[in-house]
Amino acid sequence: MRVSTANSYDNTIALLTRRQAELSAQQERVTTGMRVMKPSDDPVAATLAETAANRLSRTNADLRALEASKTSLQQAESGLAESGELMQKVRELLVTAGNATFTNSEREDVAKQLEGLREQLIAVANRTDNAGRTLYGGLGGSSTPFVDLYGPTGNGVQFGGQRGQAAAGNSSLPSALDGDAIWMRVPQGNGTFTVDLPNTNTGGVSTTMGQVTNAAALTGNDYDITFADVGGVMQYTVTNATTGTPVPGHVGQPYVANRSIEFDGMSLEMRGLPAAGDRVEVRPVTTTTDIFSVVQGAIDALRYGGANQSAHQAQAMARAITEVDAGHDRVLAARGRAGEWLNRADSLNDQMEGRAVDLKAEQSSLTELDMIKGLSDLETQRVGFEAAIKSYAQVQRLSLFQAIS
Template identity: 30%
Template sequence: MRISTLTMYNQNVSSMNRQQTEFMKIGQQIASGKRIVNISDDPQAMTQAINISQSKSVSNQFNDARVGVRNSLSQEESVLNTVNDVYSRAKTLMVQASSDTLSDADRASVSSELRGLYESLIGLGNTRDGNGRYLFGGYQDDTAPFVRDGAGDVSYVGSPEVREQQVDGERRMAVGHSGDKIFRSVHSSAGYLADAGLNNEGTLQFDGINIVDSNHPDFGQAYDIEFADNAGQMQYRVNGGAWADYSSPTNVALGGIEIELEGAPADGDTLRVARGQDNNMDIFRTFEKALAVLDNPATTDAEKAQRSNTLRTVMRELDNGMDNVLTTRAEVGARLNELDALDTIGGNRTLAYEQALSDLVDLDYVEAASQYSVRMVGLQAAQKAFVGMKDMSLFNFL
């Protein structure tokens, strides 16, 4: 077999180019810190790395979503804390206003402060978050959820449903609560309260409502008590039942509960006794009722009885409102705790993804440095061999 000068030349050039390519590949790996610079370096590992990178990106999106939800819930928790303070102060004012030692001027001062609390409560109900959305508007978070009508009464025009955010692969979380849930609802455990309305003409007053038998088959129902004058004898009946004689004071049994009544009702007076969830649940109506009786001085015994009954009802409704706010705050706290747990899980998952990616594509610098030295020696040897060979020719021996 004849070996020509051209063949030897081509072989040495190919060897030198091959060594140059391997040397440059190692240099690229060291410069990038990655074992896989091109997909062709390891197609299978690169495919796995792409899938893991996508999963990591999704996990990062969930993390960003949790940050937004946490900010909204934290702001809601702060607002609810202020709402609870408003209820507490209003309850204190109602206790003061119920005292017979206060003059009409004193009650006017109480009314002035209560009206300020009422206005602040409306403002709290229309709180906006950092993005300008109304915190308690539900789906309709671009307009104020609480508005005044022509009579000056506050009504809710937001949505009862709230936005949800995907905070993890299988978990959607409500971002907050609607204003209807917070300001126009009570907890299902809210107890009984009585409401004599504003149209009674007698001096009937109610006091405590005592639970006698919570297992009574009629426990939990609402009761309407009517009073009528029958030939000089005041009588009452419950839910349209049989008439019974009334005397003051008396305890009226109502399906597992008793209510203490005193005073002289007038013919046609009524009294409603119901669970909190079956009675007035709108806290703005509660404030409006209190302001209505405090702004109008009571001169007759009937007006004083009406004021006393209204203030008692208002205090119980404020208690129900505070219980509802505390329950809602507990829900917010539970969601914040869940977000913390999901952050921990998400952080561990991200670390696992990063470790898997590192195992697939990251460079082992010790091994790469060794390979770099080997490839450099190989390249230098190929170059030296080429230099020694390029001047060799049979014509030198002629």
């Protein structure tokens, strides 16, 4: 087979063109620092790099969502701290209001201060984050979760959000807390039973909030403690109001102030001097109250002007203090939970940042160029290309006439 001069020329030009293209491609790789610029450069590496890029994109999205949740949680925790401080101020005022020497004007001054603190508590409960989302709306709902409807025809503060708490995920945290569970689920009385005085009392008897001495003996029934003057001696009788039967051992007993009485697993201490016909009502707790109603109840009690004003106010202050303490405990528990989530957010942030670094390194190893090797290959190809050009130029000048001259 004979190879023509034209065919040899075409092959040589094609080879030079291919080497020039390879040299240009290598120059581009060195300039960009990328070994794989299109899938055809290395299909396997390109596929793996795309997978790593997708995982990196999801990780970065999780990091942004986590940062947003963390910011909201920080603001919610700050709000809970402020709420706790307000409740502590409320308690201090309630203790102050229990001073028996206070005048009505002094009690009114305390009531006004309590009104201001109540409004501040509602404002904290309705606080929003930087994006305008409610911090204590639970699972969503109203943009103003706590609505104050207190008044002659109102029912106090109502929760308009959606009860419940979003669960924390492997890479996410809730951005809102359940305000209903924090402020609207305060145990009444001592958490097991309440002790109250009817407005019809005319004497000065009041009581402590009582305590449970034997949980197994509790009946869950209503009880009334009534007082009677028998021969100039004040006596008390404890009656199971649910069954209508007197409690054995507590029928017609002489009343002694500041002495505890115990019956059916409960005990309480009665103070002051009752009048004949006065009554103390002991009722089991069947529902919860809210911190806003507790404060409002104390305000109303301070403005009470009935016949047994001093006893009624002492009883109301004692109950309010007990319930404020219980409400404060719930705020502290919620704040502790928020603190745990913030710690978890820091841990998740570290984990995802580490994952992002690993994915970037994986993507880099698959697509980026080893610059030392790249420069070496570029120089090798450049020298080879220049040598090929010079050799071809020398061959082109050869002819038979030059050989025989």
